[in-house]
Amino acid sequence: MVKTLTLTMLFAPLVAAIITGLRCRTISRFFVNIICMSALTLSLISAVYLYTATATAHNIYLYHWLNIAFGLLVDKLSLTLSLLTITLTWLINIYSMRYMRDDPGYARFFAYMALFVFFMLLLLLANNLLLLFIGWEGVGLCSYLLISFWFGKKSAVFGGVKAFIVNRVADTGFVLGIIALFYYAGPVSYPELFIKLHHFSPIMVNTIGIFLLIGAMGKSAQLPFHVWLPASMEGPTPISALIHAATMVTAGVYLLLRLAPLFAMSLLLRDLILIVGATSALFLGILALMQFDIKRILVYSTMSQLGFMFAGCGILAFSSSLHLVINHALFKALLFLVAGSLSIALNGEQDIRKMGNLWRTMPILFGCFLIGAIAMSLGGVAKGHIIVSTLQGGSWVTLYAGTCLLLGAFVTALYSFRALFLIFLPSHSALDAGSKSSRSVQYSVDSTVKPRNDNNWLQSSKLNWQIFLPLTVLVVGLLIINIHTPIFSLDMLTTILGAFAAWLIYIYYQIDKIPFVNYGFDRFNNIVFVNGIKHLGNSCYQLIDTYFINDLLIKGISRQTMRGAKWLRKTQTGFLGHYAFLALIILLILMLRL
Amino acid sequence: MLNMHAYFIVSSLLFALGFFGVIINRKNLISILLCIELMFLGVATNFIIYASIYGAVSAKIMALMIIVVTVAETAVGLAIVILIHKQQQHIDVTKLTRLKG
Incomplete structure (x- = not known):
C-alpha cells in the first residue's frame, strides 16, 4: 500500500512530463492543463494520504543495480518535504496557467515543471546518496532548462549557464563526498549508514562532511557559491517561486537534515555550517537592501533565509530548521507570486523605484505581500529559536554566528518592509514627484498605474482566479503554521525595529542613495x-x-x-x-x- | 641400413639442387620451372624409398600422383611462360619485377 502510493506520488509527474514533453510542439494547452493537473493532483492525493497514514519509516526496496540496492525511504522528514513540494507545485501550476498563458512554449514549460517535481521527489525520497544524487542533478538540469526557458533572451541563457556551472563546481565536492562515503561504508541506505558511522574516525567524518557540505552550499546558494541564484531570476517568475525559492534551493538544507547524524558527530563541521549559514544570513541580507528589482530583493532574501536554516543545522536545532524550511517555502512562494502578479498587472515592470502607492489599486496583493513580509521577518517560532540557541552556544564561533544572525533578522525585517513600503505605500516618488524633476524615472509610476485606476484592474482580464487561488491557499497555510508564534519574542522585537527603521529610512527621510556593493564575488570569480x-x-x-x-x-x-x-x-x-x-x-x- | 642413407642423400640432393636452382637462377623462367620439377622429383624419390622400406603401396601411388601433378603443373607453367613471352618479348626473371615495393 505504502509502496504503491509512494510510486504513484513519484512517477505520476514523470508520466505527465514525458507525455507533454514529447508532444510539446503539437499538444493543445487544454490537454497540457488536464494532463499536468491530473498527474499533480494524483500525486498530491497520494502524498496527503501517505502523510496522514504513515507513522513509521518505510524503506521501500525498488531494484538492484551494480550491487547497490536502490529504494525509497518514506519517513516523516521526506514525506513532509514531499508534501510541501507537491502542494506548492500544484498551486504554482495553477498560477502558471495564467502567467504563461500567452507564451509559445506553454507545453514545454509544464513538461519541465513536471519533470522537476519528479526529480525533486526522487531527491527527497531516495534512500541512499546515489539515488539522491540522481535527483540532485535532475533538479539542477530542470533548473537550468527553466532559467533559460526564454532562450531567445541572452541574459536568460547566461543565467542558466551560470547556475549550471556554479552548481557543477559545488557538485564536484558532493560527488567526492559520496565516493568517500561509499568507499568507507559501502552503498548502503541511510539507516544502515548511520549505524556504520560509529566506526568512523573523526578525520573521515570531517573529510566526508566537508565535501558534502560544499555540495549543500552550492545547491542552497550559500556564501562562496551564491552567485548563481541572482542570475537564475531571469527565468519565469513561477519558476523563481517554485524552484529558486521554495523547493530546490532547500535541497542543501535537506541534505544537512538527512545526514544530521553525520554532521552532528563533529564539532568542526557544526562550526563550519554555523559560520557559513550565519555569514550568508547577514551579508546576503544586506545585499537585498541594495536591489531595486523586486525579484532580486526576494532572491537575496532567499539566500539569507537559507543561511538561517544552515545555522539551525549547525547548532543541532534540526526541527527548527525544518520548520523554517516549510515556513520559508510558503512565504517566499507567496511573495514571488505577488511579485509575478505585480509584473503582470504592471505590464512586466519589476523595478520597485517605478512603483509606489499601489495599495489602493491592488489591496489584495498588498495584503498578501504584507503577510508574506511579516512572516519573513518573524520566521515563525523557528528563527527566534535558532538565534537564541546560537547566542547561548558559549564559544567564539557561536558568538559571531549569533551576532550575525541577530543582525540578519533585523536586516530581514528592514528589506522586506523596504520592498513593501516602496511598492505599496505612497512613497516620495509618488508624493512629491512634481517638485523633484530628477526623479523622472520614479515618476513614470503614474503612467503605469493610473490606467488601472480607471478601469478597476480587479475586474480586468489581467488577473483572475488562477492567480488568487494560490495566493489565498498560501496565506491560509502561513496563518495555520504560524498560529502559535509568541507575541513577545526576539523576532517580534527585531521585526518591529526593522519595520520602524525601514519606515524611517525609506518613507520619512527618503534615503535611496545606498551605495551598491556586491562584495566583488562576481569580479573575483571572473x-x-x-x-x-x-x-x-x-x-x-x-x-x-x-x-x-x-x-x-x-x-x-x-x-x-x-x-x-x-x-x-x-x-x-x-x-x-x-x-x-x-x-x-x-x-x-x-x-x-x- | 647404409644404402638407405645413400638413397636419402640422393633424394635430398635432388631437392636441394632444385631449390638452390630457384634461388640462384637470375635469368631464365624455364630453368626455374625445371628446378621446380627437380624438387618434385626429390620428393617423389623420398616416397618411393619409404615405400620400399615399409612395403606401403599407398606411397607408391603417391609418387605416381606427384608425377601426374607435376606434368599438369608444367603444362600450366609453360603456358604462363608463353603468355609472358608474348606480352614482354622475353622471359627474363630479373626484369619481371612489377610487384617490387
Whole structure:
C-alpha cells in the first residue's frame, strides 16, 4: 500500500512530463492543463494520504543495480518535504496557467515543471546518496532548462549557464563526498549508514562532511557559491517561486537534515555550517537592501533565509530548521507570486523605484505581500529559536554566528518592509514627484498605474482566479503554521525595529542613495576562476591538444608509419629467388624449433 | 641400413639442387620451372624409398600422383611462360619485377 502510493506520488509527474514533453510542439494547452493537473493532483492525493497514514519509516526496496540496492525511504522528514513540494507545485501550476498563458512554449514549460517535481521527489525520497544524487542533478538540469526557458533572451541563457556551472563546481565536492562515503561504508541506505558511522574516525567524518557540505552550499546558494541564484531570476517568475525559492534551493538544507547524524558527530563541521549559514544570513541580507528589482530583493532574501536554516543545522536545532524550511517555502512562494502578479498587472515592470502607492489599486496583493513580509521577518517560532540557541552556544564561533544572525533578522525585517513600503505605500516618488524633476524615472509610476485606476484592474482580464487561488491557499497555510508564534519574542522585537527603521529610512527621510556593493564575488570569480580557467584551457589547448595530441600523436603516428613503410617496402624486391630463400630460412627456423 | 642413407642423400640432393636452382637462377623462367620439377622429383624419390622400406603401396601411388601433378603443373607453367613471352618479348626473371615495393 505504502509502496504503491509512494510510486504513484513519484512517477505520476514523470508520466505527465514525458507525455507533454514529447508532444510539446503539437499538444493543445487544454490537454497540457488536464494532463499536468491530473498527474499533480494524483500525486498530491497520494502524498496527503501517505502523510496522514504513515507513522513509521518505510524503506521501500525498488531494484538492484551494480550491487547497490536502490529504494525509497518514506519517513516523516521526506514525506513532509514531499508534501510541501507537491502542494506548492500544484498551486504554482495553477498560477502558471495564467502567467504563461500567452507564451509559445506553454507545453514545454509544464513538461519541465513536471519533470522537476519528479526529480525533486526522487531527491527527497531516495534512500541512499546515489539515488539522491540522481535527483540532485535532475533538479539542477530542470533548473537550468527553466532559467533559460526564454532562450531567445541572452541574459536568460547566461543565467542558466551560470547556475549550471556554479552548481557543477559545488557538485564536484558532493560527488567526492559520496565516493568517500561509499568507499568507507559501502552503498548502503541511510539507516544502515548511520549505524556504520560509529566506526568512523573523526578525520573521515570531517573529510566526508566537508565535501558534502560544499555540495549543500552550492545547491542552497550559500556564501562562496551564491552567485548563481541572482542570475537564475531571469527565468519565469513561477519558476523563481517554485524552484529558486521554495523547493530546490532547500535541497542543501535537506541534505544537512538527512545526514544530521553525520554532521552532528563533529564539532568542526557544526562550526563550519554555523559560520557559513550565519555569514550568508547577514551579508546576503544586506545585499537585498541594495536591489531595486523586486525579484532580486526576494532572491537575496532567499539566500539569507537559507543561511538561517544552515545555522539551525549547525547548532543541532534540526526541527527548527525544518520548520523554517516549510515556513520559508510558503512565504517566499507567496511573495514571488505577488511579485509575478505585480509584473503582470504592471505590464512586466519589476523595478520597485517605478512603483509606489499601489495599495489602493491592488489591496489584495498588498495584503498578501504584507503577510508574506511579516512572516519573513518573524520566521515563525523557528528563527527566534535558532538565534537564541546560537547566542547561548558559549564559544567564539557561536558568538559571531549569533551576532550575525541577530543582525540578519533585523536586516530581514528592514528589506522586506523596504520592498513593501516602496511598492505599496505612497512613497516620495509618488508624493512629491512634481517638485523633484530628477526623479523622472520614479515618476513614470503614474503612467503605469493610473490606467488601472480607471478601469478597476480587479475586474480586468489581467488577473483572475488562477492567480488568487494560490495566493489565498498560501496565506491560509502561513496563518495555520504560524498560529502559535509568541507575541513577545526576539523576532517580534527585531521585526518591529526593522519595520520602524525601514519606515524611517525609506518613507520619512527618503534615503535611496545606498551605495551598491556586491562584495566583488562576481569580479573575483571572473578574474580568478574564469580568466584562470580560460588561460588554463588555452595552455592546455596549446600544449596538450595542439602539440601533444595533434603534432605528436596524430601527425607523429602517420609520419612514423610512412617512414616505417618506406623502409619496409625495400624488402619487397620482386625477385622470386629472394622470396624462396626467405621461405627456406623460415622453414629451417621452424624445423629447429620443432 | 647404409644404402638407405645413400638413397636419402640422393633424394635430398635432388631437392636441394632444385631449390638452390630457384634461388640462384637470375635469368631464365624455364630453368626455374625445371628446378621446380627437380624438387618434385626429390620428393617423389623420398616416397618411393619409404615405400620400399615399409612395403606401403599407398606411397607408391603417391609418387605416381606427384608425377601426374607435376606434368599438369608444367603444362600450366609453360603456358604462363608463353603468355609472358608474348606480352614482354622475353622471359627474363630479373626484369619481371612489377610487384617490387
